[in-house]
Amino acid sequence: MPIFIGFVESGIPLGVTFTFLVTSPIVNEIALGFLFISFGLKIAILYTAAGMLIGIVSGMVIEKLNLTHLVEEYVYQLHMGESVVEEMDAKKRAEFAANAVKDIVKRVWIYVILGIGIGAxxxxxxxxxxxxxxxxxxxxxxxxxxxxxGIPLYNNAVGMIPIIEALINKGVGVGTALSFMMATVALSLPEMILLKQVMKPKLIGIFVAITGISIIFVGYLFNIVL
Structure with a gap:
């Protein structure tokens, strides 16, 4: 969430921000290594490519829909023009950063605790x-x-590897298992609770719908080709 705020207030397009938001938890270099060890190079590469593609498609669709008005207003209010930055020395920048952190924490701390608690x-x-x-x-x-x-659950990509391996060994399709993994790490309930403080429910719904549909498509594709 702080990275999301930083991206938006820095003027990075919303679509690019969402691409990062989706891709970051799915494509993990450590998880990629474990996937390679557990399932081989082909699945590891396909999973990584699919995760990146889902992030790119989600970002492009959200950017095309022009949904900046669905981001909470205070996120844009934190934005500071370049001319102001140039006039600040190191001390003033540190003070500005500290004040920005206090403002963000004051607004979202209860939701961070709630999200972490549910995740735990x-x-x-x-x-x-x-x-x-x-x-x-x-x-x-x-x-x-x-x-x-997978959506209501919470885990990271590395923690899901043993679960996915067990599911596949019990007869669940590779695409089904990997789509379950993607949904768990990219669309978890704790993440939605945290995002509620920086975006409006409609944008969260659109984000979940686009990403979920993309994951479902990839899951069926994997079941066909693997």
Whole structure:
């Protein structure tokens, strides 16, 4: 969230900001290494390429929709013109930075605590038996189930690797398992709670819809080619 605020107030386009927001948790160099060790080079490369593509597509669509009005006003109010920056010495810049941090923390601290608390409660939890039962290879809606089940959960890409390996070993399709992983790390409930403080609910809904649809598409594609 602080990075999101920094991007927006620095004048970086909203679409680029969302590309970073989506790609950052999905494409992880450590997770890439574990994917390579666990599943081989082909899946590792395809997963990385898909994660980057989802981020790019999401960013392009959001930029095309021109949704800057759905970002909370205070984020833009933190913006400071270049001419002001040039007039500041190191001490004044440090003071400005400290004041900006205080302002951001004052506005969002309760939501940060709430998001971290929820994340801590459900961290590492994954309903493996449910996924195996309802998202198996014989269910044409398996990817939908995986994505919908992954959104409320919370974990990072590295922590999901053993879970994904167990799901695949139990018969869940590779695309279904990887889409579940993407949804868990990119669209988690704690993240939505945090983002609520910097963007309006409509923008969060659009973000979840675009990213979720992209993940579902990639999941079905992976099930076909892998």
């Amino acid at each position: 409660v459900i961290h590492g939890y994954a309903p493996e038996d449910f996924l195996v039962k309802y998202a198996g290879p014989n269910n044409p809606f398996a990817v939908f189930v995986g994505v919908l089940l």
